[in-house]
Amino acid sequence: xxxxxxxxxxxxxxxxxxxxxxxxxxxxxxxxxxxxxxxxxxxxxxxxxxxxxxxxxxxxxxxxxxxxxxxxxxxxxxxxxxxxxxxxxxxxxxxxxxxxxxxxxxxxxxxxxxxxxxxxxxxxxxxxxxxxxxxxxxxxxxxxxxxxxxxxxxxxxxxxxxxxxxxxxxxxxxxxxxxxxxxxxxxxxxxxxxxxxxxxxxxxxxxxxxxxxxxxxxxxxxxxxxxxxxxxxxxxxxxxxxxxxxxxxxxxxxxxxxxxxxxxxxxxxxxxxxxxxxxxxxxxxxxxxx
Amino acid sequence: xxxxxxxxxxxxxxxxxxxxxxxxxxxxxxxxxxxxxxxxxxxxxxxxxxxxxxxxxxxxxxxxxxxxxxxxxxxxxxxxxxxxxxxxxxxxxxxxxxxxxxxxxxxxxxxxxxxxxxxxxxxxxxxxxxxxxxxxxxxxxxxxxxxxxxxxxxxxxxxxxxxxxxxxxxxxxxxxxxxxxxxxxxxxxxxxxxxxxxxxxxxxxxxxxxxxxxxxxxxxxxxxxxxxxxxxxxxxxxxxxxxxxxxxxxxxxxxxxxxxxxxxxxxxxxxxxxxxxxxxxxxxxxxxxx
DNA sequence: TGGCTTTGTTAAGTATTTCTTAACTAAAAT
DNA sequence: ATTTTAGTTAAGAAATACTTAACAAAGCCA
Numbered sequence: 001x002x003x004x005x006x007x008x009x010x011x012x013x014x015x016x017x018x019x020x021x022x023x024x025x026x027x028x029x030x031x032x033x034x035x036x037x038x039x040x041x042x043x044x045x046x047x048x049x050x051x052x053x054x055x056x057x058x059x060x061x062x063x064x065x066x067x068x069x070x071x072x073x074x075x076x077x078x079x080x081x082x083x084x085x086x087x088x089x090x091x092x093x094x095x096x097x098x099x100x101x102x103x104x105x106x107x108x109x110x111x112x113x114x115x116x117x118x119x120x121x122x123x124x125x126x127x128x129x130x131x132x133x134x135x136x137x138x139x140x141x142x143x144x145x146x147x148x149x150x151x152x153x154x155x156x157x158x159x160x161x162x163x164x165x166x167x168x169x170x171x172x173x174x175x176x177x178x179x180x181x182x183x184x185x186x187x188x189x190x191x192x193x194x195x196x197x198x199x200x201x202x203x204x205x206x207x208x209x210x211x212x213x214x215x216x217x218x219x220x221x222x223x224x225x226x227x228x229x230x231x232x233x234x235x236x237x238x239x240x241x242x243x244x245x246x247x248x249x250x251x252x253x254x255x256x257x258x259x260x261x262x263x264x265x266x267x268x269x270x271x272x273x274x275x276x277x278x279x280x281x282x283x284x285x286x287x288x289x290x
Numbered sequence: 291x292x293x294x295x296x297x298x299x300x301x302x303x304x305x306x307x308x309x310x311x312x313x314x315x316x317x318x319x320x321x322x323x324x325x326x327x328x329x330x331x332x333x334x335x336x337x338x339x340x341x342x343x344x345x346x347x348x349x350x351x352x353x354x355x356x357x358x359x360x361x362x363x364x365x366x367x368x369x370x371x372x373x374x375x376x377x378x379x380x381x382x383x384x385x386x387x388x389x390x391x392x393x394x395x396x397x398x399x400x401x402x403x404x405x406x407x408x409x410x411x412x413x414x415x416x417x418x419x420x421x422x423x424x425x426x427x428x429x430x431x432x433x434x435x436x437x438x439x440x441x442x443x444x445x446x447x448x449x450x451x452x453x454x455x456x457x458x459x460x461x462x463x464x465x466x467x468x469x470x471x472x473x474x475x476x477x478x479x480x481x482x483x484x485x486x487x488x489x490x491x492x493x494x495x496x497x498x499x500x501x502x503x504x505x506x507x508x509x510x511x512x513x514x515x516x517x518x519x520x521x522x523x524x525x526x527x528x529x530x531x532x533x534x535x536x537x538x539x540x541x542x543x544x545x546x547x548x549x550x551x552x553x554x555x556x557x558x559x560x561x562x563x564x565x566x567x568x569x570x571x572x573x574x575x576x577x578x579x580x
Numbered sequence: 581t582g583g584c585t586t587t588g589t590t591a592a593g594t595a596t597t598t599c600t601t602a603a604c605t606a607a608a609a610t
Numbered sequence: 611a612t613t614t615t616a617g618t619t620a621a622g623a624a625a626t627a628c629t630t631a632a633c634a635a636a637g638c639c640a
Contacts, residue, residue: 023615024616024617025615035616035617036617059616060617
């Protein structure tokens with residue numbers, strides 16, 4: 001029988017801080033405590049768990065592989081605490097607080113601009129902050145409680161304590177430089193794609209490989225319009241949502257080779273801003289109609 | 291900017307304890323602390339959140355409605371902490387620990403007895419404990435970290451920090467006393483059903499109402515075989531999974547009027563016993579085949 | 581009504597935990 | 611070799627959380 005195992009929240013914060021900072025000293029100052037406190041706290045955490053969380057590399061300390069579940073736990077608990085704090089603040093000030101939304105570019109400019117605009121005018125007293133960024137950044141931010149809600153591409157692995165509900169499917173088409181003819185997949189490319197690490201990028205690469213194309217990449221950008229521009233300049237081929245290829249641009253549209261799912265992600269098990277539910281409802285109603 | 295809001299884990303434990311005990315004193319003794327400590331701790335919690343968590347009813351104190359999100363948060367964090375403790379214990383003892391499974395009766399005796407038996411013989415070194423209980427109890431237990439994994443009827447509301455993945459569908463048929471003829475729904479019954487509060491019961495009641503039957507209930511039991519027995523004795527009609535009506539029993543089988551989903555539920559965002567994943571895999575493979 | 585018990589709070593002191601400062605070790609940098 | 615940087619250890623100070631004890635007030639039982 002392991003008794004409760006009471007780990008101070010503070011020590012979990014320490015762990016997250018050292019994971020997010022290059023050095024323990026900087027982590028300590030970012031927390032506003034002495035390096036000594038940090039050291040002692042983490043030593044104590046290690047002792048309590050009885051698991052080796054840190055290795056030495058020279059005089060630097062790094063997290064062991066086995067520490068990862070603990071780090072995940074720490075992040076989860078920290079995000080939950082943050083949400084509770086927000087909830088409390090909302091409840092006792094009776095002000096509506098604010099909600100922070102993260103969206104993929106297509107979400108903000110293509111699918112849901114009207115929803116966002118109407119929501120703001122319907123609930124002007126709710127503070128509102130929209131961040132547009134790539135899916136991976138959004139997910140990390142959601143996990144850190146930087147956002148209350150995000151719309152992103154469905155990740156292959158959903159992070160712990162995050163829920164994802166489907167919103168819509170997008171198909172991505174091949175975009176070729178002007179004057180290019182259809183040809184066998186082995187002669188496709190070279191490519192201008194989303195950057196390495198982007199989730200859509202890996203979807204595209206997998207699909208290209210399945211079609212027998214060698215994905216030789218000559219340029220990268222997170223911005224679809226930039227990619228389309230490069231294609232029209234003859235720099236290479238792209239794979240983009242059709243709606244994100246500017247109409248006036250001189251390019252050839254090819255076949256659709258990938259579909260990606262846009263999803264709504266939230267933190268699970270946390271008290272929510274009531275406005276978030278309303279917004280989700282509205283986002284989903286858009287895709288029911290379309 | 292609300293800064294971190296550091297709430298001691300202990301105070302969350304206090305909150306859960308008073309929610310689960312009739313009186314604060316009994317909660318205090320169950321925690322092994324003085325009533326004074328509990329009182330001070332909860333007063334401090336209330337002060338920190340700035341939200342009124344307790345009302346007075348005579349000399350008794352009761353949770354306010356608004357306290358519920360805090361209670362949910364507390365339960366979530368407590369379950370996560372427990373899981374971390376289990377994980378740590380597994381890691382440093384290198385023993386496989388044990389996994390605690392909860393299942394609905396049909397799961398344990400009808401759909402998955404073979405999976406459970408083979409799993410035990412494949413992994414004899416993993417401690418194994420199976421509890422058979424109604425869905426609502428299983429869900430509450432899962433939330434309290436009494437179980438690592440449960441198989442139950444899909445609840446209408448999934449509790450916070452719990453994930454549910456579908457496993458199979460069961461259809462429930464009307465079971466009539468011997469010699470009863472088919473008749474209009476308004477003349478159905480009276481009924482012997484699962485107890486009030488059971489999730490399957492509410493599914494059944496809803497369906498009966500939709501069919502135009504008045505659900506007059508004359509007997510209740512959690513045990514399907516008991517219900518079937520009562521039907522054969524002419525006490526009333528039942529609605530049961532066909533497979534749970536003993537074959538030798540003298541009853542009439544009617545139409546299927548309800549389907550219920552069996553799901554696997556787990557706590558989200560917690561370090562897991564590796565055996566749990568294996569077991570889930572096997573449970574799902576059974577239903578793929580069947 | 582008047583005691584008596586039970587429930588919960590408050591006060592004061594004690595114990596525990598967690599911080600800070602300061603002295604120290606060891607790896608990198610100059 | 612000297613200095614700088616990263617992290618640890620030691621000792622005392624500060625903050626937290628607990629205990630006991632005294633208290634208030636609601637329910638109980640004549």
